[in-house]
Amino acid sequence: MINILDLTKEELKQWMVENGESKFRGEQVIGWIYKKVFNFDDMKNIPSSLKEKLKNNFSFSIPEIVEKYVSKDERTIKYLLKLRDNYIIEAVLMKYDYGNTVCLSTQVGCRMGCKFCASTIGGRLRNLSNGEILSEILVMEKDCNERVSNIVLMGTGEPFDNYDNVMKFIKEVNAEYGLNIGQRHITVSTCGIVPKIIDFANEKTQVTLAISLHSTTDENRKKIMPIANKYSIEELLEACRYYIKVTNRRITFEYSLVKGVNDSIEQAKELSLLLKGMLCHVNLIPVNEVKESGFVRATEKDIEGFRKVLENNGIEATVRKEMGGDINAACGQLRRDYVEKMRDKDVWVR
Ligand code: SF4
Incomplete structure (x- = not known):
């Protein structure tokens, strides 16, 4: 049906x-x-x-809330949602002073293989439909009795690996008869599928594009992001420049700081050179430690040192504010833990 x-x-x-x-x-x-x-x-x-x-x-394929984690300050709620075919996805609602932001999944699992990410460990199980992505918001709004005003597509899944459904979702969520969430209040995050960035630019939306960059050289990026084997940083940045030219929108570059891997002052200088002159903002993310990856988060001092170098070189950079530190499991980790727990009880979920 x-x-x-x-x-x-x-x-x-x-x-x-x-x-x-x-x-x-x-x-x-x-x-x-x-x-x-x-x-x-x-x-x-x-x-x-x-x-x-x-x-x-x-x-009505409305997901069922199977688990819910509320931070002590009650400003962050992480949901584990069960789809009609027993697949489990994660979604998060964060209550900021300027409104509620939700972080949504676009796929069950992910096939992009980023080494710092728990969502990819079991591969991609399936795409979410546009209605399923939308229903993540409806379920959270109904549960909290609150309105959502901002959306980030940064949960499980690579949005551009499910391009058509994600585009349909964006149009729906933006429609006046629907949730009427402005395009400027929507952020799509990609690990860097270059042809899709070009397609997305040509859609001429006002959506914010965020790029998971995380490295300053192809050699290092390949070690943590398999997509780098397909597209070089140069090709990626060229596509980003095209996006900026067509949409006149500022791009966000996400850079997860991993101790001893990509957090040196030298790498901060390299990043400054790469992004010089671009209409962009760098979001520095203290990496979440995923037990399977062995990555350790950079120290506060190194994070601040990194940010300062960017700032001194004219690149606007902020350190991502951590919400709900007490429930701050890495993306995809809650789902994995829940699936394992249910298997022990002989309940079939994926
Ligand atoms: S970071 Fe995003 S693109 Fe990379 S594996 Fe995780 S969900 Fe997929």
């Missing part, structure tokens, strides 16, 4: 017409969905005959 959340309003209106109903029934049903009514029987102004037709054709 089709997940009704995968349809845009126009597609649902079209379905209504093709099935002998008036277009405005599509608008009514969409209205209920965004009021978080996930059951056709509860849609009060929909006639019973149409409810039956809808039930025979569509399902």
Whole structure:
């Protein structure tokens, strides 16, 4: 059955017409969905005959919250969500003074193989549909009774490895009839799939693009990010320059600092040279320690030293503020731990 959340309003209106109903029934049903009514029987102004037709054709693939971790200050909530086929994904809600931000998954697992990331350890299991990505937000909003105003696609998965569904999601979430979240409040993070960066630039959105860079030389980048075997840093930065030219948007470069791997003053100088003159911002991330990777986070002193070098070279850089330190498991780690725990109980989840 089709997940009704995968349809845009126009597609649902079209379905209504093709099935002998008036277009405005599509608008009514969409209205209920965004009021978080996930059951056709509860849609009060929909006639019973149409409810039956809808039930025979569509399902609501709304994930179930299986675990929830709330930080002591209650400003960060990490969710483990179970999809209808028992796959588990992670999503996070962070309450900032300027509004609520959610970090969403776009795939179950990931095949990009970044060495510092727990999400990739079991590979990519499947893509999420646009409706499934959207439903992560709906479930969290409903659970907290709060509105979301910012989205980052930085959870499990490489968004550009699921390009079409991610683009459809962005259009939906931005639509006035939906959550109406402005494109400038959405960030897409990629490990650097160059042809998709070009495609994304050509979409001419106002979405913020974030690039996981993490190294200053191809040689070092290849050691931690297999995508670097396919595209050089030069090719990546060329695509970034194109994105800036077409959209006039500032790019964010993410740089996870790993002790003894990429946190030296020399590497900070190299990074400054690479990014010189670009409309960009560097987000320095003290790396989360993933037990399988053996990576150790850089010291506070080295992080600050690194940031200073960038600043002195005219590159704007900030250190990512850590929210919910007491529940700050690395991305993908909660899912892995939960799946293992359930297997011990003979419950089949993935
Ligand atoms: S960092 Fe992102 S792209 Fe890399 S393996 Fe993890 S989820 Fe995939």
